[in-house]
Amino acid sequence: MGAVWSRVKVLRIAVRQVLELSASYERLLQRIRTDPGLPVPNPTRSFWHDVLSPIANHVPDALPVYVDAVIIGSGITGTSTARTLFREGGDELSVLMLEAREACSGATGRNGGHIKPPMYDDYLMLKKKHGPEQAAMLVRFRLKHVREMLAVASEEGILDKCHCREVDSLDVYFRTEAFEEAKEKLRAWKEDMPEESKDCEWIEGKEAIDRFHLSSEVAGVIYSMAGAVHPYRFVTSILARLVDQHVGRFYLSTNTPCTGILTTTGPDGRPLYSVETPRGTVLTSHVVHATNAWASHLLPQMRTKIFCVRGNMTAQRPGNALPSASLDGQRSWVFYDRHIGYDYLTQLPDGEHELMFGGGFVQAGDDGLGEIGTSDDSWFNSGVAAHLGGALPMLFGGNNWGGEVVPSSSLDHGRKDKRQVWFEGRVKSMWSGIIGISSDRIPWVGRIPAKLTSRPLPTYPLSDKDSYSSEKDAEKFRAKVASPGEWLAAGYSGEGMAHAFLCGRAVALQILDRGDETTDWLPDCLGISEIRWTRARAEDLIEELWG
16 A cells, blocks of 8 residues: 555656646746836846946937937947948938947846857757758858957957957866767868868867866867957947947937837828837837847747847956966856856956856756746846856866955956945856847848838838939939838847847848848848748747757
8 A cells, every 4th residue: 555655646746747847838938928028227237337338328419300220229239230330321321229228238238258159069950950051151150250349349449448359269068978979069060161160179088177277077178269358348439439420420329218119101291110219209211129138029029039038147256276377368168067058258358357257047947947038137046146156166176276366456447436346255246137049049130021020111211301302312312221121130049249240230231222242141041031930939949958
């Protein structure tokens, strides 16, 4: 009887676990189907915002009546779009950039500063889904971002200010099984793309441990080239220059959320978009959605296609035994210890050489499922916080880490804003940010079909400076931009720094009716179509990752 009862008890426990998993899964689906809303007004304070930019809370005296394009979002995507429009669009175009909070207060100003192109790790997946040509093009597109952002920082004269640099990239594996699988992926990538992969190699256990001063538990390292940057300074420096150089043509309005988009008519009856904000309404021919995780707030049809995930970051003081090679700002790390998610690390080349350490996704509980569909970055998960706060000595090994460094009050990076009081221990700062996940794992870039916006499409632009006295005049104006529409660059799935800048540039060139200039470097599979929209299912992604 006791044995029977024990079996019944085990069965009940198993049934209860299945029901709990089912309920958890249903709650997850409900979250990603829900409107992410606007960004919360009281986000955690990112360490990158140590010294606020002068344009952090910039607003124009008044919003313009009409602009050629409204860009919603002031992160790296929106900034790249605006920069390209002004560099390539001549002296006629006008642009309004709307930001719900401070400038660059979303994912760009909250990430780890990595410019790390995903290469071998998902090449086979991309090849299977999109074919060898598109997979190779996607990898080249990602690799292009390191050199591109270095070139832009140099052109803008902010190379030193934003610490934009090439770094050695180390993918550190703690499990032999995972390391062997990674090597197989690397072999396959090297066979198909020998030129792009020539500098990517692996080092086995003890040699890797000794060379890179890592934990004795490390199974191996795959190393290559990547980049790193102070993302907030990079973006806000470019925005500040645009504000200064294009007075009367570039309007940056922070703390000004877009609350609605309608199709309306201009003064002479021609159809336009009406972009609504608490500061007033602006007419435009083009609307650019550069809000990544929040894109589906204004594009309800994109719910479940792009959805929120909360990520967590820290700035930490390094141990006093870490060698100089780990403290010169020329390395970045990704630590793999589970099949889902990873931890990632860069370090600053000055000040207290803070280690910018993030990840800990699975420590959030339910294998991280609780963080999916969460758009609130006003707090962070306690399980993730505990992991990030204690993991670094374990990842490097106690002997390599050494003792805790005493905080230096003299190294404040020149901070004048004293609102932020950093913690005194190893963890100097902790914050969260919202990532936009694409249900088919690649970004969505380009013109949005009218069916996916749920708004009619205006037929031609209007300028408040032109009365269009003749059709010839109208054609002359139309020649400088493409036909009106809504545009999207979003869904970077945690790899925004290796996608966003050129996605923003591509959208700008398409608005300027020069999309043919992107065909050599922008993969076709990133385009937005009703067919892709139908095939992209969040349920498939969740089952693929957690199945």
